[in-house]
Every structure is written in structure tokens, then in C-alpha cells.
Amino acid sequence: MTDRSMSERSAMAAETPFVAIIDDDPSIRESLGSLLRSVGLTALPFASAQEFLQQRLPDAPGCLVLDVRLPGQSGLEFQRELTGADIHLPVVFITGHGDIPMSVTAMKAGAVEFLAKPFRDQDLIDAVHTGIERDRDRRRALDALCDLRERFRSLTPREREVMRLVAAGQLNKQIAAELQLSEITVKVHRANVMRKMQARSLPDLVRIADKVTLAGDA
């Protein structure tokens, strides 16, 4: 059995959400931090994107509050950079000197919210909660997927092939012909696939296969 990852991960019940704040103005970091702490959230202040990247983030649902104007690059660029680096923390933008094209770009890139100063405290809090909820969902889905992928990795190449063809709706006989095997051998592989993937039925396996994106229809 090699399926400990998910159990362990989701067993860590106390997943207290966090909010990372990137703003070069210390007083803003301070006031945003205390605002968020006042509603029970963990605030992590950073003075720059670089500082943020050097920090190891908690393994919990979170959200990023990002000033559009940053020391080095712009917040929008940093948002793209994060996405490119496969870091999908939801982003809430705040800005003192924003314009419409900026906000549209940010929203198109998936930002949760784009707040122009001055904004109401409650608006920021709402946005942050939305972001955290979105991250929680994303993490849950990712966890499940990682678990499946791990099981899939435990398959031998032959088993993977067989799984692909089974999920595509081929009969054992057809699979045997395609892979130049005897039908019996296919059955053995098939049984191994069912066991290793923890599929309780063929429909179950089909759904799993589709999630791991093996399919191809037929």
C-alpha cells in the first residue's frame, strides 16, 4: 500500500488558512495585517515579490493580497509569473493608482478581486474569504488527483496500456490482439489494474481513468 499521502494530508485537520500580503509600504502591511488578524486570519507580510518567493508557504488554503505597484515589477507581471510557475494562489489586488485596463487584465488572469483605494475593510475581507474558499476547493481537487496519479504510477507499463484500452471500451480479446498478448494475460493485467487503482467496478475505473486523462474514447 502506497496510498498514505492523501490520508496524511487530509488528516491534518487543523488547516488554518493564511493571507500573504505583498506591499512595499510597511504601514499598509501593518494595517492590512491587523485588519485580517482581527477576523481570525493568519497574515504573512512581505515587502516584495522576491521576499515572498523565498518564504516557504504553509501547506494550507490561502490567498494573496497584492499591490499592483511593486518595487521591482508590477503586480500584474508577478501574477503572470506565479501562474507560469504553477503557483495558483488566488490573488486579490489593491491599488492606489489603478485604471480600467489594469483591472481588466487582472481579472482576465483570474484575480479574485481588484480593489482601488480607498476601499471598505469589509470588501477586502470578503474578497480574501472568497479567495481562500477558492483555494480550498482547488487544493481538495488537487489532493484527490495526486492520489490517483500516485496509484497510476504504481502500474507497470503493460498495466497502463491495458487500463487505457479497457477504459476506451475495448474487449479483452481486442486488447490482447492489439498488444499481441493472450487474452488470459490481459485478464491478469486488468485485475491488477482494478486492485492497484482501487476501482470497485468498471464504471469506477472509467471515471478514474478519465480523471488521470488516459482515455481516448471508443
Added chain:
Amino acid sequence: MTDRSMSERSAMAAETPFVAIIDDDPSIRESLGSLLRSVGLTALPFASAQEFLQQRLPDAPGCLVLDVRLPGQSGLEFQRELTGADIHLPVVFITGHGDIPMSVTAMKAGAVEFLAKPFRDQDLIDAVHTGIERDRDRRRALDALCDLRERFRSLTPREREVMRLVAAGQLNKQIAAELQLSEITVKVHRANVMRKMQARSLPDLVRIADKVTLAGDA
């Protein structure tokens, strides 16, 4: 056979996209219309939301160019209204007096683009093309789904039950027990389901069932 809808619909090859324009200023309608026509698009000008709603739209991929400020209600309200009425035409906003919260609201509600005047012609054209492409995809997916739903409607209640349980991974024997039937009866229903749903294999049926949202796992 009752599966004519999709064949007919997708057989209408010449699906020339259209762009509806809602703006109370006639000269703007005119200039936007000629701009879009200049790139080969069909422009449909309207002076108000009401006028737009009274018109029957072409059965083709399209896009809506909407002024934020309209005679009666605001363009944002109208966008919500359309979504509520299950009209999912992609929306490109244009405005002379917009602000950030407005653009953010529009984008959150799924707008394709939010352009503040003055904007470059090419930006509008690009946005409209994006919208049309999005609509094309949506229509394609909807077509396929409608087709499946139509087939599903042709099932008798019993057949639907059996389909649900088959897709949930139950054995014929278990299904028979659950529905108080003999196993042979289940087989008959099952065969009917496969034929009526045009499923070529069990995995095929499972995927169809999931799309029609029958499942429930197991």
C-alpha cells in the same frame, strides 16, 4: 430514431457569426457596425435592451457589444438579466464613463472584455472574435448535451433506473435485487438502454450517464 436535432443543427454548415450592438447613440452604432462589417462580421444594431430582446437572434455563434450606459437600466444590470434568462451570449463592454468597480463587476460576471473609450479598433475586433469563439465552443457543447438529453428522454422510467444503477457500477444481480426484478429483466432493460443511448460499450455509457448527470458513484 429520434436523433435528428443534432445532425440537422450541425449540418447547417454556413454558421456565419453575428455581433449585436446595443448603444443609444446612432452614430456609434453606425461606426461600430461598419468597423465590424469591414472585417466580415454581420452587425445587428439596437438602440436599447428592449429592442434587442424583441429581436429573434440568428441560430449562429455570436457576441454582444454593450454600452455600459443604456437608456433604461445599466449595461451591467442587463448583463445579469441575460444570464438570469439563460441567454449566454458573450458580452464585450464599451463605455465612455467607466470606473474600476464597474469593470471588475463586469468581468466577474463573465464579460469577455471591458473597453473604455477611446479604444483602438483592433482591440474591439479582437474582443469580438474572442467572444464569438467562446460562443462557438459553448454552442457545440450544448448541442452535444441536448442530443444526449433527447435520447435519455426516450428511455422508459425503468430503463432510466437501470441505467443509473449500471453507471453506478452495480451488477445485474444487484440491480435486480434493488428493483425487485429478475436478472433477465434487468438484462433486457440494459440492452434497451445501450441501444437507445447509442452507447457502444459500457465505458461509453458511463461517460454518457455522467454527462446527463445521472451518476452517484459506487
Added chain:
DNA sequence: GCGGGCCCTATACCTTGGTATATCAGGCCA
């Protein structure tokens, strides 16, 4: 009342799927 659709059932037969047991080749390690 009579045809037709739907639902249920049965017999018979064949195909396909699933499992147990056993064998063999190759890689790994004490």
C-alpha cells in the same frame, strides 16, 4: 374491444469477464 406500448418473465445458448494455481525469465541482494 382491440392494437400497441411498457413492463416483467422464462428458456436456451454463447461470449466475455474474473479468479486460482502454476510456471518461467530477469533483476536484486545477502
Added chain:
DNA sequence: TGGCCTGATATACCAAGGTATAGGGCCCGC
């Protein structure tokens, strides 16, 4: 080198799925 694990294979047997044919009960609309 011998023991051991794993992947691939095979034989044999049993369970489940699929199809054809046939028949009975029920309800609805013509």
C-alpha cells in the same frame, strides 16, 4: 550462487453479461 521479488504467461474453472425467442399482464387511446 542461491533465495526472492516482479512481470509475463498459461491452464482450468466459474460467474457475469449478452442475445434470441416467446409469452403474459396491464393500461391507454382509437
